[in-house]
Amino acid sequence: MGNKLLIVESPAKAKTIQKYLGKGFEVSSSYGHIADLPEDEMGIDLKTFEPKYIVPKDKERVVNRLKKQVKQADTVYLASDEDREGEAIAWHLQNVLGLENKAQRIVFHEITKKAVTQALENPRDINYDLVNAQQARRVLDRLVGYKLSPVLWKKIKRGLSAGRVQSVAVRLIVEKEKEIKNFKPERYFKVTGDFTSETSGDRIKADLDHTFKEASEVKAFFESLGDAEFRVSSVEKKPGKKNPPAPFTTSTLQQEASRLYGFSVSKTMQLAQYLYENGYITYMRTDSVHLSDEAIRAAKKVVTEKFGARYARPHQYRTKSKNAQEAHEAIRPTSLENENPVLDRDAEKLYRLIWKRTLASQMKPAEFEYTTVNIDVSDSPHRFKAKGKTILFDGFLRLYQTADTDESGDQIFTVKEGEALTLEEARAPEKFAKAPVRYTEASLVRKLEELGIGRPSTYAPTISTIQRRDYVVKRTLPARQREVQHILWKDGSISTKKVKEKYGYEKNKLIPTDMGIIVTGFLTEHFADIMDYHFTAQVEEEFDKVARGEEDWKEVIRHFYDKFEPVVERVEKESKRAKGERLLGKDPETGLNVYVKYGPYGPMVQMGESLQKEKPKYASLLPGMTIMDLSLEEALELFKLPKKIGEIDGEEVVVGNGKFGPYIRFKNKFYNIPKHINPLKISLEEARTLIERKQAMDKPVAHIDGKPVFLQSGRYGPYLKWNNMNIPIPRGTDPHGLDEGKVKELIAAKLEKDKKNTLKEWPGGYTLRKGGWGKLYVYSPDGKRKMFPKDADPEKWDEAKVRALFK
Numbered sequence: 001m002g003n004k005l006l007i008v009e010s011p012a013k014a015k016t017i018q019k020y021l022g023k024g025f026e027v028s029s030s031y032g033h034i035a036d037l038p039e040d041e042m043g044i045d046l047k048t049f050e051p052k053y054i055v056p057k058d059k060e061r062v063v064n065r066l067k068k069q070v071k072q073a074d075t076v077y078l079a080s081d082e083d084r085e086g087e088a089i090a091w092h093l094q095n096v097l098g099l100e101n102k103a104q105r106i107v108f109h110e111i112t113k114k115a116v117t118q119a120l121e122n123p124r125d126i127n128y129d130l131v132n133a134q135q136a137r138r139v140l141d142r143l144v145g146y147k148l149s150p151v152l153w154k155k156i157k158r159g160l161s162a163g164r165v166q167s168v169a170v171r172l173i174v175e176k177e178k179e180i181k182n183f184k185p186e187r188y189f190k191v192t193g194d195f196t197s198e199t200s201g202d203r204i205k206a207d208l209d210h211t212f213k214e215a216s217e218v219k220a221f222f223e224s225l226g227d228a229e230f231r232v233s234s235v236e237k238k239p240g241k242k243n244p245p246a247p248f249t250t251s252t253l254q255q256e257a258s259r260l261y262g263f264s265v266s267k268t269m270q271l272a273q274y275l276y277e278n279g280y281i282t283y284m285r286t287d288s289v290h291l292s293d294e295a296i297r298a299a300k301k302v303v304t305e306k307f308g309a310r311y312a313r314p315h316q317y318r319t320k321s322k323n324a325q326e327a328h329e330a331i332r333p334t335s336l337e338n339e340n341p342v343l344d345r346d347a348e349k350l351y352r353l354i355w356k357r358t359l360a361s362q363m364k365p366a367e368f369e370y371t372t373v374n375i376d377v378s379d380s381p382h383r384f385k386a387k388g389k390t391i392l393f394d395g396f397l398r399l400y401q402t403a404d405t406d407e408s409g410d411q412i413f414t415v416k417e418g419e420a421l422t423l424e425e426a427r428a429p430e431k432f433a434k435a436p437v438r439y440t441e442a443s444l445v446r447k448l449e450e451l452g453i454g455r456p457s458t459y460a461p462t463i464s465t466i467q468r469r470d471y472v473v474k475r476t477l478p479a480r481q482r483e484v485q486h487i488l489w490k491d492g493s494i495s496t497k498k499v500k501e502k503y504g505y506e507k508n509k510l511i512p513t514d515m516g517i518i519v520t521g522f523l524t525e526h527f528a529d530i531m532d533y534h535f536t537a538q539v540e541e542e543f544d545k546v547a548r549g550e551e552d553w554k555e556v557i558r559h560f561y562d563k564f565e566p567v568v569e570r571v572e573k574e575s576k577r578a579k580g581e582r583l584l585g586k587d588p589e590t591g592l593n594v595y596v597k598y599g600p601y602g603p604m605v606q607m608g609e610s611l612q613k614e615k616p617k618y619a620s621l622l623p624g625m626t627i628m629d630l631s632l633e634e635a636l637e638l639f640k641l642p643k644k645i646g647e648i649d650g651e652e653v654v655v656g657n658g659k660f661g662p663y664i665r666f667k668n669k670f671y672n673i674p675k676h677i678n679p680l681k682i683s684l685e686e687a688r689t690l691i692e693r694k695q696a697m698d699k700p701v702a703h704i705d706g707k708p709v710f711l712q713s714g715r716y717g718p719y720l721k722w723n724n725m726n727i728p729i730p731r732g733t734d735p736h737g738l739d740e741g742k743v744k745e746l747i748a749a750k751l752e753k754d755k756k757n758t759l760k761e762w763p764g765g766y767t768l769r770k771g772g773w774g775k776l777y778v779y780s781p782d783g784k785r786k787m788f789p790k791d792a793d794p795e796k797w798d799e800a801k802v803r804a805l806f807k
Contacts, residue, residue: 005073009080009089012277020113028069034059035092042146044139049557051139061796063096070097082107083285085457087130110282110334133547136556147568156578161469165454165462167523168536170471172447173439174512174520185432189218193384195421200414206375206386215485218428222489229378230421236372241365244396246289246317247330247358250456251449258442259403261349265441269460271350279334281354285456286328289317298336299362313364332358360400367393371413388413426489438509452537471516479505514603514627518580526571585632596630603627605635620657623675637680646684653687655679666691702740709743711735722747724783762799780806
């Protein structure tokens with residue numbers, strides 16, 4: 001064992017650094033924080049705001065191992081990440097391991113041999129300003145969570161939680177949804193004309209500089225075109241340029257990875273962490289666009305070699321955000337000469353994106369010539385306008401296309417001022433103003449950053465938390481269809497046709513749940529400061545001041561808590577329960593009021609008043625229905641369930657909506673109704689099909705090794721169930737046409753795959769296997785699985801600890 005010990009947070013990082021240091025060094029991992037606030041109590045002295053840190057049970061073995069390694073080392077280096085969280089990890093390591101006079105703090109923003117060696121040559125003390133900034137965030141967030149959550153339990157529903165940043169993020173999504181619901185789309189007609197030059201024969205596409213609200217206005221304008229003359233009144237040319245984008249920060253990387261590849265924010269960060277820990281990129285949590293002088297020189301060399309010297313433009317970007325955290329670099333490859341490292345598909349995509357963006361930032365701007373042709377219409381106040389663009393020099397666009405790259409208007413004009421044109425055709429499709437766009441994960445990050453809420457290390461956890469707690473769901477909204485008018489002018493005649501168009505398709509958008517809306521409404525009403533965007537950003541600024549040594553962290557907490565605690569006490573005593581109740585109208589038959597609200601078992605409708613002698617009628621909402629959108633007509637239909645829809649073989653078929661969703665009841669058995677079928681409109685034949693399909697699945701399709709094989713249907717399609725194992729059925733294979741030979745083949749393939757992916761076996765039939773995205777899963781003897789803790793060491797786990805995962 002070496003006499004120098006270097007401690008980092010993750011085993012992957014440790015493994016990479018160990019390769020660089022070799023003999024004389026032992027590199028060990030703390031598996032993240034080794035000390036934290038207790039889970040079963042607040043852990044904060046409310047008079048002094050001193051936190052009570054403990055070593056969690058699942059870290060005791062890690063701490064014992066590190067203590068043994070420390071005893072055998074002459075020198076200990078604490079090499080956790082260089083941000084506030086990393087500094088706090090180093091501080092906890094120093095305290096728990098008793099390293100006050102023994103450890104040296106080193107930092108590096110990339111895991112390369114050169115960077116690690118330089119860090120070892122330049123150790124420093126722990127930066128207590130950074131530690132205190134992390135403590136301030138941790139303590140304040142714990143106070144908010146521990147104080148607000150019980151209020152939500154009492155006033156809305158048990159099990160709810162609130163958080164300083166997460167609640168504000170949900171508010172953004174709720175307000176966007178309300179904005180969309182209140183939006184009234186205005187229709188208009190946009191006129192486009194196709195012209196031909198009488199001199200050169202060139203075709204020009206031009207838009208009218210005016211939109212019409214009514215079809216009659218369009219037709220009146222088209223009627224005036226029959227005798228009109230069209231002449232070029234001016235040709236305007238002006239140069240333009242487009243600058244390359246800055247290198248990636250955390251948020252811009254998340255946004256681009258989402259735009260180009262559809263990656264979630266958490267997936268982008270998982271991949272970036274993998275690339276960082278294996279030495280491919282610099283540190284991935286940063287709001288800086290700064291590049292080192294060495295990186296700028298390397299970029300110039302690669303750009304010159306690949307594209308020529310005229311494309312290179314060494315440039316240092318300045319970070320605009322005044323809240324940018326400590327002196328990090330932007331996210332860039334550790335070696336720009338490494339263009340195509342051997343990586344998994346998605347990791348390679350992200351690496352190539354970072355590589356391209358870094359090089360593009362050091363390339364010259366693209367240069368254009370923009371041309372605008374104005375076309376006068378005789379006897380009309382309106383004119384047509386055609387726009388064109390010629391690329392004079394592609395610059396960085398040769399390598400990298402940005403989201404706002406203008407790909408329209410690439411017409412080249414040779415017409416001259418005063419030239420007469422012929423109108424070949426004019427079109428005026430009916431259009432509608434677009435509603436506000438819902439947030440994606442990436443656009444929410446952009447909004448949070450714009451408002452100064454959160455920091456690079458908090459974006460991904462915040463977005464994961466609000467979805468995990470069911471305040472927000474990520475959903476793809478299908479396109480809807482509407483009929484629109486298309487008005488056409490051609491050769492002096494006007495025609496109108498109606499066409500169907502699709503609209504409203506939205507992919508992977510964040511939508512608030514009923515509970516998210518109710519909790520947001522309650523918090524906004526009673527805790528205005530906590531839910532205020534400016535206040536939340538101001539708190540982040542206070543943390544930044546602590547990190548710069550400009551403020552005392554406990555005073556920041558005291559200033560917040562002295563105002564916060566009285567509000568909590570008042571709301572707990574005086575506020576009413578929040579149900580999100582909305583009066584929909586009256587039942588036409590009984591005249592009773594009909595409400596929609598959140599009840600003890602979820603969203604529901606109520607007919608009648610709760611305090612009257614006659615008990616109200618209740619019904620649960622169907623999947624997909626929301627408190628915000630439900631109409632009176634839809635509510636009245638819900639009261640009709642359960643209802644008989646017919647008979648099969650003399651037995652009643654009843655449709656209802658229960659605790660587990662819509663169902664069919666037939667011969668005292670229950671059959672689930674899938675989401676794509678509306679239980680209010682289901683036909684007897686559809687019900688028959690669902691019943692027969694389920695009955696067929698309850699019968700074995702084969703017996704292998706004396707054990708039955710069942711055909712099942714899951715969220716990803718049909719699969720086979722055998723011996724507590726799920727066996728996928730390949731796409732394109734008819735699940736109902738499987739013979740015993742094919743079933744045997746599929747089971748054998750699954751067993752072989754599991755064998756290859758098995759990393760460890762424990763007594764009792766428990767196995768550890770590799771899954772997707774580098775995750776590990778523990779499988780129980782009955783086929784259930786649980787994710788293996790990210791930072792845990794499998795070799796330190798025994799059967800009892802594994803078994804406890806499934807309790």
